[in-house]
Amino acid sequence: MDQETQELRKAGLKVTHPRMRILHLFEESPQRHLTAEDIYRRLLDSQEDIGLATVYRVLTQFEAAGILIKHNFEGGQAVFELDRGQHHDHMIDVDSGKVIEFVSDEIEKLQHEIAERHGYEIQDHSLVLYVRPKSDQKK
Amino acid sequence: MDQETQELRKAGLKVTHPRMRILHLFEESPQRHLTAEDIYRRLLDSQEDIGLATVYRVLTQFEAAGILIKHNFEGGQAVFELDRGQHHDHMIDVDSGKVIEFVSDEIEKLQHEIAERHGYEIQDHSLVLYVRPKSDQKK
DNA sequence: CTGAATGCAAACGGTTTGCAAAGCT
DNA sequence: AGCTTTGCAAACCGTTTGCATTCAG
Secondary structure: OOHHHHHHHHOOOOOOHHHHHHHHHHHHOOOOOEOHHHHHHHHHHOOOOOOHHHHHHHHHHHHHOOOEEEEOOOOOOOEEEEOOOOOOEEEEEOOOOOEEEEOOHHHHHHHHHHHHHOOEEEEEEEEEEEEEEOOOOOO | OOHHHHHHHHOOOOOOHHHHHHHHHHHHOOOOOEOHHHHHHHHHHOOOOOOHHHHHHHHHHHHHOOOEEEEOOOOOOOEEEEOOOOOOEEEEEOOOOOEEEEOOHHHHHHHHHHHHHOOEEEEEEEEEEEEEEOOOOOO
16 A cells, blocks of 8 residues: 555545546646646546535645645735655745745744744744845846 | 826726726725725725626726736635736634735845746746734634 | 545725716816 | 826736535545
8 A cells, every 4th residue: 555545544634536646646746846736737637527616625635634735825826835744934936936935943933932932823924025136136 | 187097097998987996995094005906895885886896897807907016815706906006925823814915125136046047037926925923812 | 534625706995097077277 | 277196996817715516546
C-alpha cells in the first residue's frame, strides 16, 4: 500500500479516486501553491471527470485533516499547499505571481512578544510581502 | 468650507451627499475599522437613503484617493480605515473580533532585509496576528 | 449491502456593473 | 447645460449546498 493511500487512511478518509488524484497532484507539482481552479483544470487536462464542487470538498477535508494549508492571499482565490510541517511565511512577486517562501525566527519571536505585551497569545498569523524585483529597471 | 469638504476637493472628488456622510462616519466613529455593510447599516439607521452599491463605489474611490486603506482580513468582508499616514499592522482578537493596531520597527526592518536578500523590494505587505486573550482560562 | 462520497445544478455572500434618473458646478 | 454620481436590479465570481446517483469497505 503506497504512501498516499496511507496518508488518506491516517486522516480517516476513504481512499477515493478524486482524493487520490488531488493529493497526488500536490505531491508531484513543482508549483507548490495551487488554487481550486488550478487543480480542477489539471484534472480536466488529464481527462479526469471530477467536479469543481468535489475539488472544493476534498481541499476542505484535506485542510481539516492537516494535509493542506489554506492561504487567503490578495485576489479572491484561496491558495493551498501541502503542510510539510515547517512553518513559513510568503513573499509574492506581484509582477509574475510567483510565491517565495521564507522563514524568520526573529520575526516570529517579535510577533509573540508583541502579542504578549498586549495580553494576548497568538492563535495564528499571516505575513505576506508583496514584492517586485529589485529595481534593476524592469524589462 | 469645512475640513471634510476640503478633503474631498483635494482628492478631486465632487462633494456629494453620500461621500460627505461616509467620510464623516469614519471620522467620528470610535470603531476605526468598518466594513461596507457597517457603513450601509449606519446610514440606514440615520435615515439616509444611500444604496449599498454607492457605499462600495465611494469606498473604492476613497481608497484610490488615499483617504482610506482597505484590508482583507479573514472572513470575507473587506475592512476599511482612515489612512492617518502612520503605517501599522493589526492584531485581531478572534473571540471578540476586536482589532488592535500595533507598530514594530524591528519587524519592518527585518521584512525589508528579507526581501532584499532575495533580490526584491517590498511593494506592500500584510501582517495580521489572530490572537486570543492570554490563557487566563477563558470563561 | 450501507453509509460515505460524488456530480450536477442551484444557491450563496460579498462585490461590481449597466442603466436611467438625479445632482454638482 | 453637461458630465458626474446615484439607486436599483441584475450580473459576477469564488465557494458552498441539496439531492439523486455511485462507490468504497
